[in-house]
Amino acid sequence: MADKKVQIKFRNAQNEFDNIYPKTKMDLVEGLQAALDNKVDIVEGKQLSTEDYTTTEKQKLAGIEVGANNYIHPTSAGNKHVPSGGAAGQILKYGGSSGTAVWGNITESELPTISVSKISGLGTAAAKNVGTSAGNVPVLGNDGKLDASVLPAIAITDTFVVNSESAMLALDAQVGDIAVRTDLQKSFILKAAPASTLLNWQELLNPVSPVQSVNGKTGTVVLSKSDVGLGSVENYGIATQAEAEDGTSNNKYMTPLRVKQAIDKATINLGAGDMLKSVYDADNDGKVDVAKTAESVAWSNVTGKPTTFTPSSHTHTAVDLPKASTSAQGVVQLIDSYTSTSTSLVPTANSLKQVYEIANSKSKVFVGTTQPTDADIWFETL
Numbered sequence: 001m002a003d004k005k006v007q008i009k010f011r012n013a014q015n016e017f018d019n020i021y022p023k024t025k026m027d028l029v030e031g032l033q034a035a036l037d038n039k040v041d042i043v044e045g046k047q048l049s050t051e052d053y054t055t056t057e058k059q060k061l062a063g064i065e066v067g068a069n070n071y072i073h074p075t076s077a078g079n080k081h082v083p084s085g086g087a088a089g090q091i092l093k094y095g096g097s098s099g100t101a102v103w104g105n106i107t108e109s110e111l112p113t114i115s116v117s118k119i120s121g122l123g124t125a126a127a128k129n130v131g132t133s134a135g136n137v138p139v140l141g142n143d144g145k146l147d148a149s150v151l152p153a154i155a156i157t158d159t160f161v162v163n164s165e166s167a168m169l170a171l172d173a174q175v176g177d178i179a180v181r182t183d184l185q186k187s188f189i190l191k192a193a194p195a196s197t198l199l200n201w202q203e204l205l206n207p208v209s210p211v212q213s214v215n216g217k218t219g220t221v222v223l224s225k226s227d228v229g230l231g232s233v234e235n236y237g238i239a240t241q242a243e244a245e246d247g248t249s250n251n252k253y254m255t256p257l258r259v260k261q262a263i264d265k266a267t268i269n270l271g272a273g274d275m276l277k278s279v280y281d282a283d284n285d286g287k288v289d290v291a292k293t294a295e296s297v298a299w300s301n302v303t304g305k306p307t308t309f310t311p312s313s314h315t316h317t318a319v320d321l322p323k324a325s326t327s328a329q330g331v332v333q334l335i336d337s338y339t340s341t342s343t344s345l346v347p348t349a350n351s352l353k354q355v356y357e358i359a360n361s362k363s364k365v366f367v368g369t370t371q372p373t374d375a376d377i378w379f380e381t382l
Contacts, residue, residue: 005382006367017371017378178204223293 009017026204073079077099082092086103093110095102116127128137157176162168168179168188172193188201195201214221215228225231239252245265252301254262268277280288324330326343335345338354347355366375 007380007382009378009380011376011378165198166203169198171195 010020016115021241051234073081080099080101083095083101090103090105091104092101093104094100116122119126125137128135129204130137130139131140132147132149138146142147157178158173159167159178159180159252160171160173161180163182164170165181168181171177171179173179173190175190175193177188177190178193179201181188185206185263190200190203191202191229192200200205213219215223217223217227224235225235234251236251236253239249239254239258241258241261243252244254244258244262245250247262247266275278277284280290317332322328322330323344324332332344332346335342336348336351336356338351340347363376364372364374365379366372366379367379368382369381371380374379
Protein backbone atom coordinates (compact mmCIF):
# COMPACT_ATOMS: atom_id res chain seq x y z
CA MET A 1 0.00 0.00 0.00
CA ALA A 2 1.46 3.34 -1.05
CA ASP A 3 1.96 6.18 1.47
CA LYS A 4 -0.43 9.10 1.16
CA LYS A 5 0.00 12.71 2.16
CA VAL A 6 -3.07 13.86 4.08
CA GLN A 7 -4.30 17.01 5.79
CA ILE A 8 -6.87 16.45 8.59
CA LYS A 9 -9.65 19.08 8.64
CA PHE A 10 -12.66 19.67 10.88
CA ARG A 11 -15.90 21.54 9.95
CA ASN A 12 -16.35 24.66 12.10
CA ALA A 13 -19.43 26.66 13.08
CA GLN A 14 -19.20 28.68 9.81
CA ASN A 15 -19.56 25.42 7.84
CA GLU A 16 -15.94 25.73 6.74
CA PHE A 17 -13.03 23.32 7.29
CA ASP A 18 -10.12 24.14 9.65
CA ASN A 19 -6.78 22.33 9.60
CA ILE A 20 -6.42 20.45 12.91
CA TYR A 21 -3.33 18.32 12.22
CA PRO A 22 -0.01 19.05 10.42
CA LYS A 23 0.85 17.41 7.13
CA THR A 24 2.45 14.02 7.77
CA LYS A 25 5.36 14.14 5.27
CA MET A 26 8.60 15.81 6.34
CA ASP A 27 8.90 17.78 3.12
CA LEU A 28 5.45 19.29 3.77
CA VAL A 29 6.45 20.71 7.17
CA GLU A 30 7.63 24.26 6.57
CA GLY A 31 11.21 25.00 7.78
CA LEU A 32 11.87 21.41 8.97
CA GLN A 33 14.68 20.69 6.49
CA ALA A 34 16.45 24.00 7.22
CA ALA A 35 16.33 23.24 10.96
CA LEU A 36 17.81 19.78 10.39
CA ASP A 37 20.65 21.26 8.31
CA ASN A 38 21.74 23.46 11.25
CA LYS A 39 21.59 20.74 13.91
CA VAL A 40 24.65 19.70 15.98
CA ASP A 41 25.55 16.02 15.85
CA ILE A 42 26.01 14.07 19.10
CA VAL A 43 29.62 13.02 19.76
CA GLU A 44 30.19 10.13 22.15
CA GLY A 45 31.79 11.26 25.42
CA LYS A 46 30.83 14.93 24.87
CA GLN A 47 27.79 17.04 25.61
CA LEU A 48 26.40 20.41 24.61
CA SER A 49 26.84 23.33 27.04
CA THR A 50 25.99 27.03 27.02
CA GLU A 51 29.24 27.74 29.00
CA ASP A 52 31.50 27.87 25.94
CA TYR A 53 35.21 27.15 26.63
CA THR A 54 37.29 29.92 25.01
CA THR A 55 40.93 30.07 23.91
CA THR A 56 41.61 32.79 26.49
CA GLU A 57 40.50 30.49 29.32
CA LYS A 58 42.64 27.65 27.93
CA GLN A 59 45.75 29.91 27.93
CA LYS A 60 45.04 31.06 31.48
CA LEU A 61 45.00 27.47 32.79
CA ALA A 62 48.17 26.65 30.89
CA GLY A 63 50.00 29.50 32.73
CA ILE A 64 49.56 27.95 36.20
CA GLU A 65 52.87 26.59 37.50
CA VAL A 66 53.24 22.99 38.58
CA GLY A 67 52.75 22.63 42.37
CA ALA A 68 51.01 26.00 42.69
CA ASN A 69 48.38 24.39 44.97
CA ASN A 70 50.86 22.39 47.12
CA TYR A 71 50.05 24.07 50.46
CA ILE A 72 52.33 23.41 53.50
CA HIS A 73 50.84 24.17 56.91
CA PRO A 74 53.19 26.15 59.26
CA THR A 75 54.48 24.41 62.40
CA SER A 76 55.18 27.46 64.60
CA ALA A 77 53.46 28.06 67.97
CA GLY A 78 49.76 28.75 67.52
CA ASN A 79 49.61 26.85 64.21
CA LYS A 80 50.11 23.29 65.42
CA HIS A 81 47.37 20.64 65.10
CA VAL A 82 45.81 18.61 67.92
CA PRO A 83 48.24 15.77 68.70
CA SER A 84 47.22 12.20 67.97
CA GLY A 85 46.37 9.71 70.70
CA GLY A 86 44.18 10.40 73.74
CA ALA A 87 41.65 8.20 75.53
CA ALA A 88 38.26 8.51 77.20
CA GLY A 89 38.42 10.87 80.21
CA GLN A 90 41.71 12.52 79.16
CA ILE A 91 42.19 16.19 78.36
CA LEU A 92 44.76 18.28 76.45
CA LYS A 93 47.37 19.68 78.87
CA TYR A 94 50.37 22.01 78.54
CA GLY A 95 53.16 20.18 76.77
CA GLY A 96 56.11 21.99 78.42
CA SER A 97 56.83 24.53 75.70
CA SER A 98 54.95 27.27 73.87
CA GLY A 99 52.35 26.02 71.42
CA THR A 100 52.55 22.37 72.52
CA ALA A 101 49.91 20.13 74.11
CA VAL A 102 49.73 16.51 75.23
CA TRP A 103 46.91 14.14 76.22
CA GLY A 104 46.70 13.19 79.91
CA ASN A 105 44.50 12.61 82.95
CA ILE A 106 43.82 15.57 85.24
CA THR A 107 45.33 15.14 88.72
CA GLU A 108 43.92 16.29 92.06
CA SER A 109 46.67 18.94 92.39
CA GLU A 110 45.60 20.43 89.05
CA LEU A 111 42.03 21.02 90.23
CA PRO A 112 41.28 24.63 91.23
CA THR A 113 39.63 25.53 94.55
CA ILE A 114 35.94 26.34 94.00
CA SER A 115 33.59 27.71 96.66
CA VAL A 116 30.30 25.91 97.33
CA SER A 117 28.36 29.02 96.21
CA LYS A 118 29.85 28.64 92.72
CA ILE A 119 28.66 25.02 92.32
CA SER A 120 25.01 24.53 91.28
CA GLY A 121 22.85 21.54 92.21
CA LEU A 122 24.50 20.72 95.58
CA GLY A 123 21.50 21.72 97.71
CA THR A 124 21.59 23.52 101.09
CA ALA A 125 23.05 20.56 103.06
CA ALA A 126 26.38 20.81 101.23
CA ALA A 127 27.19 24.08 103.03
CA LYS A 128 26.42 22.70 106.50
CA ASN A 129 28.77 21.11 109.02
CA VAL A 130 28.04 17.72 110.56
CA GLY A 131 27.22 17.53 114.27
CA THR A 132 24.36 17.62 116.78
CA SER A 133 24.15 21.40 117.32
CA ALA A 134 21.59 23.71 115.77
CA GLY A 135 22.22 24.14 112.03
CA ASN A 136 24.37 20.99 111.83
CA VAL A 137 23.62 17.88 109.77
CA PRO A 138 23.38 14.81 112.05
CA VAL A 139 25.10 11.63 110.88
CA LEU A 140 24.78 7.99 111.94
CA GLY A 141 27.22 6.67 114.52
CA ASN A 142 29.23 3.47 114.33
CA ASP A 143 26.17 1.60 115.62
CA GLY A 144 24.12 2.80 112.64
CA LYS A 145 21.91 5.02 114.82
CA LEU A 146 21.44 8.76 115.36
CA ASP A 147 22.65 10.37 118.58
CA ALA A 148 19.92 10.26 121.25
CA SER A 149 20.31 14.03 121.83
CA VAL A 150 18.74 14.80 118.43
CA LEU A 151 15.70 12.57 118.94
CA PRO A 152 12.48 13.99 120.50
CA ALA A 153 10.88 12.28 123.48
CA ILE A 154 8.38 9.61 122.46
CA ALA A 155 5.48 8.50 124.68
CA ILE A 156 4.84 4.73 124.72
CA THR A 157 1.17 3.83 125.16
CA ASP A 158 0.43 1.12 127.73
CA THR A 159 -2.84 -0.78 128.20
CA PHE A 160 -4.09 -1.62 131.71
CA VAL A 161 -6.95 -3.98 132.54
CA VAL A 162 -8.79 -3.01 135.75
CA ASN A 163 -12.05 -4.07 137.37
CA SER A 164 -13.13 -0.81 139.08
CA GLU A 165 -12.98 2.98 138.93
CA SER A 166 -10.69 3.15 141.97
CA ALA A 167 -8.25 0.75 140.36
CA MET A 168 -8.19 2.95 137.23
CA LEU A 169 -7.53 6.15 139.23
CA ALA A 170 -4.70 4.39 141.12
CA LEU A 171 -2.80 3.54 137.92
CA ASP A 172 0.69 4.95 137.32
CA ALA A 173 -0.39 5.94 133.82
CA GLN A 174 0.86 8.54 131.37
CA VAL A 175 -1.07 10.55 128.80
CA GLY A 176 -2.13 8.20 125.97
CA ASP A 177 -2.34 5.08 128.17
CA ILE A 178 -5.55 3.02 128.02
CA ALA A 179 -7.53 1.44 130.86
CA VAL A 180 -9.89 -1.45 130.08
CA ARG A 181 -12.73 -1.58 132.68
CA THR A 182 -14.03 -5.15 132.98
CA ASP A 183 -16.78 -4.01 135.34
CA LEU A 184 -18.26 -1.70 132.68
CA GLN A 185 -17.12 -3.53 129.54
CA LYS A 186 -15.70 -0.16 128.43
CA SER A 187 -12.28 1.36 127.68
CA PHE A 188 -10.85 4.76 128.68
CA ILE A 189 -7.79 6.76 127.50
CA LEU A 190 -5.85 9.20 129.69
CA LYS A 191 -6.04 12.58 127.93
CA ALA A 192 -4.28 14.66 130.60
CA ALA A 193 -2.28 14.19 133.80
CA PRO A 194 -2.69 13.21 136.57
CA ALA A 195 -4.25 9.75 136.19
CA SER A 196 -5.89 10.08 139.64
CA THR A 197 -8.45 12.62 138.28
CA LEU A 198 -11.55 10.94 136.81
CA LEU A 199 -12.26 13.78 134.38
CA ASN A 200 -8.85 13.22 132.77
CA TRP A 201 -10.04 9.82 131.50
CA GLN A 202 -11.95 9.84 128.17
CA GLU A 203 -14.23 6.93 127.29
CA LEU A 204 -13.43 5.26 123.96
CA LEU A 205 -16.61 4.73 121.97
CA ASN A 206 -17.01 1.57 119.90
CA PRO A 207 -19.14 1.63 116.72
CA VAL A 208 -22.61 0.26 117.31
CA SER A 209 -23.32 -2.94 115.33
CA PRO A 210 -26.49 -2.75 113.19
CA VAL A 211 -27.31 -6.34 114.26
CA GLN A 212 -28.45 -6.34 117.89
CA SER A 213 -29.90 -9.87 117.94
CA VAL A 214 -30.74 -12.83 115.66
CA ASN A 215 -34.24 -14.30 116.04
CA GLY A 216 -34.33 -12.84 119.55
CA LYS A 217 -30.99 -14.36 120.50
CA THR A 218 -27.81 -12.48 121.45
CA GLY A 219 -24.23 -13.47 122.01
CA THR A 220 -23.01 -16.57 120.14
CA VAL A 221 -26.14 -17.50 118.19
CA VAL A 222 -26.81 -21.00 116.79
CA LEU A 223 -30.09 -21.37 114.85
CA SER A 224 -32.07 -24.53 114.16
CA LYS A 225 -34.71 -24.96 111.42
CA SER A 226 -37.49 -24.55 113.99
CA ASP A 227 -36.08 -21.12 114.91
CA VAL A 228 -36.89 -19.86 111.40
CA GLY A 229 -40.29 -21.58 110.94
CA LEU A 230 -39.02 -24.69 109.11
CA GLY A 231 -39.55 -27.25 111.86
CA SER A 232 -41.78 -29.50 109.73
CA VAL A 233 -39.58 -29.30 106.59
CA GLU A 234 -37.23 -32.22 106.04
CA ASN A 235 -33.67 -31.57 104.88
CA TYR A 236 -33.83 -33.74 101.75
CA GLY A 237 -31.71 -33.60 98.60
CA ILE A 238 -32.84 -33.59 94.94
CA ALA A 239 -33.71 -36.94 93.36
CA THR A 240 -31.63 -38.23 90.46
CA GLN A 241 -33.31 -39.20 87.16
CA ALA A 242 -32.98 -42.88 88.02
CA GLU A 243 -34.57 -42.31 91.45
CA ALA A 244 -37.39 -40.26 89.87
CA GLU A 245 -38.15 -42.93 87.22
CA ASP A 246 -37.94 -45.76 89.77
CA GLY A 247 -40.33 -43.99 92.18
CA THR A 248 -39.29 -45.84 95.33
CA SER A 249 -37.31 -43.21 97.26
CA ASN A 250 -39.13 -41.48 100.13
CA ASN A 251 -36.44 -38.99 101.17
CA LYS A 252 -35.76 -36.94 98.02
CA TYR A 253 -37.41 -33.85 96.49
CA MET A 254 -38.62 -33.79 92.84
CA THR A 255 -37.84 -30.88 90.48
CA PRO A 256 -40.12 -30.17 87.46
CA LEU A 257 -37.57 -31.92 85.24
CA ARG A 258 -37.53 -35.04 87.42
CA VAL A 259 -41.37 -35.10 87.45
CA LYS A 260 -41.46 -34.99 83.62
CA GLN A 261 -38.87 -37.74 83.37
CA ALA A 262 -40.87 -39.93 85.79
CA ILE A 263 -44.12 -39.38 83.80
CA ASP A 264 -42.43 -40.14 80.45
CA LYS A 265 -41.06 -43.37 81.85
CA ALA A 266 -44.41 -44.38 83.34
CA THR A 267 -46.46 -43.68 80.15
CA ILE A 268 -44.05 -45.01 77.51
CA ASN A 269 -45.87 -48.36 77.25
CA LEU A 270 -49.50 -47.23 77.63
CA GLY A 271 -51.87 -49.12 75.29
CA ALA A 272 -51.55 -52.59 73.84
CA GLY A 273 -50.26 -54.29 70.69
CA ASP A 274 -49.42 -51.86 67.87
CA MET A 275 -50.77 -48.98 69.98
CA LEU A 276 -47.80 -49.17 72.30
CA LYS A 277 -45.66 -46.08 71.86
CA SER A 278 -42.59 -48.27 71.94
CA VAL A 279 -44.00 -49.94 68.81
CA TYR A 280 -45.43 -47.09 66.70
CA ASP A 281 -42.64 -44.58 67.68
CA ALA A 282 -39.61 -46.78 68.21
CA ASP A 283 -37.12 -43.89 67.81
CA ASN A 284 -39.15 -41.73 70.27
CA ASP A 285 -39.10 -38.66 67.99
CA GLY A 286 -42.81 -37.88 68.40
CA LYS A 287 -43.82 -39.19 64.91
CA VAL A 288 -45.42 -42.50 63.93
CA ASP A 289 -42.70 -44.45 62.18
CA VAL A 290 -45.05 -45.75 59.40
CA ALA A 291 -46.28 -42.20 58.68
CA LYS A 292 -42.73 -41.01 58.17
CA THR A 293 -42.23 -43.81 55.62
CA ALA A 294 -45.40 -42.75 53.73
CA GLU A 295 -44.06 -39.18 53.47
CA SER A 296 -41.14 -40.40 51.35
CA VAL A 297 -42.97 -42.78 48.95
CA ALA A 298 -41.97 -42.25 45.29
CA TRP A 299 -44.73 -41.47 42.73
CA SER A 300 -43.94 -44.69 40.91
CA ASN A 301 -44.66 -46.69 44.06
CA VAL A 302 -48.18 -45.23 44.50
CA THR A 303 -50.78 -47.83 43.42
CA GLY A 304 -54.33 -47.26 42.19
CA LYS A 305 -53.59 -43.87 40.56
CA PRO A 306 -55.40 -43.06 37.16
CA THR A 307 -53.47 -43.55 33.93
CA THR A 308 -54.89 -40.38 32.29
CA PHE A 309 -56.17 -37.07 33.56
CA THR A 310 -59.13 -35.20 31.92
CA PRO A 311 -58.12 -31.64 30.97
CA SER A 312 -59.96 -28.82 32.71
CA SER A 313 -60.23 -25.10 31.94
CA HIS A 314 -57.42 -23.13 33.53
CA THR A 315 -55.14 -20.13 32.99
CA HIS A 316 -51.41 -19.56 33.31
CA THR A 317 -49.58 -16.41 34.34
CA ALA A 318 -46.23 -15.33 32.91
CA VAL A 319 -44.43 -16.83 35.89
CA ASP A 320 -45.80 -20.29 34.90
CA LEU A 321 -44.21 -20.12 31.42
CA PRO A 322 -40.55 -20.74 30.60
CA LYS A 323 -38.37 -17.72 30.00
CA ALA A 324 -36.54 -17.22 26.72
CA SER A 325 -32.77 -17.17 26.53
CA THR A 326 -30.06 -17.27 23.87
CA SER A 327 -30.40 -21.06 23.83
CA ALA A 328 -34.13 -21.66 24.48
CA GLN A 329 -37.52 -20.35 23.40
CA GLY A 330 -39.98 -18.81 25.84
CA VAL A 331 -41.56 -15.60 27.05
CA VAL A 332 -39.51 -12.42 27.06
CA GLN A 333 -39.78 -9.16 28.97
CA LEU A 334 -39.47 -5.71 27.41
CA ILE A 335 -36.94 -3.17 28.64
CA ASP A 336 -36.99 0.53 27.78
CA SER A 337 -33.20 1.10 27.89
CA TYR A 338 -30.52 1.21 25.20
CA THR A 339 -27.62 0.75 27.70
CA SER A 340 -28.69 -2.68 29.08
CA THR A 341 -26.34 -5.66 28.60
CA SER A 342 -29.07 -8.28 29.29
CA THR A 343 -29.21 -11.39 27.05
CA SER A 344 -32.83 -12.22 28.05
CA LEU A 345 -34.66 -8.83 27.86
CA VAL A 346 -35.97 -7.30 24.59
CA PRO A 347 -35.64 -3.53 23.90
CA THR A 348 -38.78 -1.48 23.18
CA ALA A 349 -39.34 0.53 20.01
CA ASN A 350 -38.46 3.65 21.94
CA SER A 351 -35.07 2.15 22.91
CA LEU A 352 -34.30 1.33 19.27
CA LYS A 353 -35.30 4.87 18.23
CA GLN A 354 -32.86 6.31 20.78
CA VAL A 355 -30.07 4.13 19.38
CA TYR A 356 -30.85 5.34 15.84
CA GLU A 357 -30.84 9.02 16.87
CA ILE A 358 -27.51 8.62 18.68
CA ALA A 359 -25.93 6.88 15.71
CA ASN A 360 -27.29 9.52 13.30
CA SER A 361 -25.87 12.34 15.42
CA LYS A 362 -22.28 11.06 15.29
CA SER A 363 -19.72 12.84 13.12
CA LYS A 364 -19.12 11.47 9.61
CA VAL A 365 -15.61 11.04 8.21
CA PHE A 366 -14.68 11.52 4.54
CA VAL A 367 -11.36 10.68 2.82
CA GLY A 368 -10.68 12.25 -0.60
CA THR A 369 -9.48 15.25 -2.54
CA THR A 370 -12.87 16.93 -2.97
CA GLN A 371 -14.43 18.87 -0.08
CA PRO A 372 -17.40 16.85 1.26
CA THR A 373 -20.85 18.34 1.87
CA ASP A 374 -22.22 15.89 4.47
CA ALA A 375 -19.11 15.01 6.52
CA ASP A 376 -17.71 16.78 9.62
CA ILE A 377 -14.15 15.38 9.43
CA TRP A 378 -12.21 15.44 6.14
CA PHE A 379 -8.97 13.59 5.52
CA GLU A 380 -7.82 15.56 2.46
CA THR A 381 -5.41 13.52 0.32
CA LEU A 382 -2.64 15.63 -1.14
